[in-house]
Amino acid sequence: MNRRDILQGLSLSMLSRKLLSNEPLLAQTAKTKPKPIAANDRINVGVIGPGSRGREVMRQMLRIPGVEMAAVCDVYEPRFAEVNELVGKKVMSYKDYRELLERKDLDVILIATPPIFHSEYTIAALEKGKPVYGEKTLGFTVQDCNDVVAAVKRTGQIFQIGHQLRYASWIQQSIKRVRQGDIGVPTHVYAYWHRADDWRRPVNDPKLEHLFNWRLYNETSGGLLEELGSHAIDIANWVFGETPETIMGSTSIAVYHDGRTVGDNVQAVIGYSKGRRMFFSSITDNAMMADQIWIYGTEGSAQITLQDATFYRPTQKTVTASSHTDIVERGVKTGASYKTSWEMPYRGPGERVQFPSGDDPTLTACQAFFQSVRDKHQPVASAEVGFGSAIACVVGKQAMTEGRTITVPQLPKS
């Protein structure tokens, strides 16, 4: 994929010449060694891509003592006023990310651009010696994903992927219990992200259509699987303790025939070892199911939402009977598999997972990131974790386009 062509298709007037140029990255020629950050030092953040998600992460970062927003980069100039309002003061702004990365006083970089730029900006920041909090997904192509993982290893810098659900205490508790066998052997993860929302941003100037609605076009977006499904795939990876082996899927435009090229609905089946499966569904004209993940095991189920988690065990385990139990010999019955009691959804009680803190997962993810930066250790949501979900999304897009099952590449061995 030629990013330059795609960029030119977005909005030439809004993009700086330097961004479009083929100059080698300055970052690759200049390595710096920033001074360590002490526990009470102020941390200056440089932000590349303060769109809606970027500003939400910034807002969460501003809730952490000592964190300051020191610089921001975007190709859309009106964004800077929104940043200033959010931060409560004027933040130095740039239209070329390389100028921002030249700033010696920036301690960490937040990257929240469209995924098509993630690898380029992330690698440039890492090469400049800056820890990076990178929004998901890790990369837009297989090469992107490999390159970011390699750059993190090469530079030794801290990198955290924006899979904030890894930092939600109720999800941590749930996955821990699932992995300890609380619902037996987990065999399936069914994830839904259903919305009643056309996913379209209002655009007054047609020239800005692709800049604002990049999610709607195949050239710049992995669609619903990438933008929404990647979080659920990451949870499935966590549950199964591995990355996907295969992916197949389907997508279409069922409702919004408005010129978009990505589907407004997606269904994907992701294969793991031992026949375990994950199913992801996203539709955009009905929000009944909303955003929820079900983990099905041989002895129960766990439901995870963005605010809580509940465990269900509709059937009791078979237990050892008393030696005094009367045993009646019965003949083997044969018949149809239909049983009335099995066909209705379980409507019994569930057990709400107790958790220590209901803090917003993005806040706890950011807190963990800054702690990793101060303590100099790689975070839980590492580049490898990001690879596991991003790579499935990348080849999943291809699988849906070509209508076949594709083998998911594994993390290259270093």
Next chain:
Amino acid sequence: MLKIAPPLWPMICLVILCQNIRHLAPQSHTVTTKPLQLYSSSHPAMGTTYSLYLYASSATEADAESAAVFEEIDRLEQLLSNYRESSELSRINREADSSEVTTDPETFEFLQTSLEWSALSNGAFDITVGKLMKAWGFFRASGHRPTQQELTQVSNEIGWEKVQLDPQRRTVRFLSPGIELDPGGIGKGYAIERSVAILRADNVQAALLSAGSSTIYALGAPPGTSGWKVRVPTLGDHQNTLSTVTLRDTSISTANCSEKNFIQNHHLYCHIMNPHTLQPVEGILQVSIIDPSATASDALSNVLFVSSARQRASILQHLPKDSAFIITGTRLTSRCKTIRWTGTRNGYCSSRMANKTH
């Protein structure tokens, strides 16, 4: 999803002048230059239903504005809800009595505004009423009388002056354990104010946004009119009109006891609390106030509801651009009073006017 006529509003009702109202439905992306049409949409949030009426040239345009407004309201619910453990306000409630909590500029400014209203009203408005609301059963419950022991405990856990804000470091600290912030008296107005800012930025010429029946903002005016006509229903009789007001670039908020209350031993207990007495407010039935700021009118409706008649007069004297419609007493002995009120006075208050000041 398209509907032609809106339902009657339960408490404060918009009188629809245009008959061709449409409810939003997915439409083609094509933008056309049609005459302005009135569209409506609604969205559940903050324990109520937000309703948006706006004039737009197409359903697509109206849909986009509606999506932006409701997205903003959802964002603010995630910021301010004390019913959500993951909200910023809940985090502050959990942590600020044991340590300073650094928060974002928007939340900090919201808390500053809330405490300013507390100071201006001598505590009649108090965002720290969280434990008091719980003691009286108005949090996830239908209400009950607390014991004296519970109220004694609550008296230690309430008080806006026990909230310390540090603007330099953007920190919040509770000076006493057990404080709980409850944005109920100001949050919906704030959400409306922020949402209206989005409509203004998008050059929407005429829109009306309401948070249930409690706060409404009228942006601009329907084409060919001087403003949005809003009717205030008669107490306990939603079909009849107490007053009709015409609003343009201003807000109206109403506080009353008809939505949340409980009856015990034939006595009605209102959900609006007097933070000084720790008891539900008595002797007043409804306050409607018009103020250019939805945040201010929301807070003021509660301030005026809790304050004494003398305090109310003093407060309104200092707000010369505001107008109010106040009903005091009981349902059998109610008295109406208006201050600079330009709306109509119908039926209910015709024989109950205490006095009126224009």
